[in-house]
Every structure is written in C-alpha cells, then in structure tokens.
Amino acid sequence: MVGRIIGLIACLLCAVPFLIISVYDKESSTPISFWSGDKSLMEKVHDIAGYNKEMAALYKKCAIAFVIAGACCLVHLILGIVIILLECTVGIYVVYKKYKVILEKYS
Helix, strand or coil: CHHHHHHHHHHHHHHHHHHHHHHHCCCCCCCCCCCCCCCCHHHHCCCHHHHHHHHHHHHHHHHHHHHHHHHHHHHCHHHHHHHHHHHHHHHHHHHHHHHHHHHHHHC
8 A cells, every 4th residue: 555655646746847837837928848948939939828828738738647647556556657657658759749739830
C-alpha cells in the first residue's frame, strides 16, 4: 500500500506544474513556451491570446493524465507504472506534435 501512495504522490507532484502553467499563464501577455523557454515566440506567435488558450488546454491535459496515472497507482501499482511510462515516452511525442500544430496555427 505504501508503494501505491508514493506513486500517487509522485504523479500529483508531476501534475502540479502543468496545472499551474495552464491556470496562471492562460491570460498572459507573453506566449507560453514548450519546456524550452523559447524567447523567439514573441516574434513567431501573432495571436497570443488564442495560442495561450490552446497551450493552456494542452498543459491541462498533461496534468489530467498524471492525475489519472496516480489514481491508477492507487488501484494497481503496476498499471500505474505502465501508464506513467506511456506518458513519459509516447505521451511526450504526442504533446510535442500537438505543440507544433498549435505553433504552426498561430505563426
């Protein structure tokens, strides 16, 4: 049971930064960066409000995915670990591709 609780806490700690970014940067006057802190986004993005709205939704989905993985850790530890592994491999690729689509849309 201790391992399940630790898995839940670890997943929630991963979800918190994504949730903070999605809530507080949605109304920002500067574009939300994709983990890299790209300073050239101000020159690339023309509709910052629309871009930030979609990026906030993307980060919120990432937070929800980690919360679901944490809940799965509580139910069955191995299932939770498998979901975390999928999020951290395939999930990163999917999120990166979605980011590229959003960037292309607002550039």
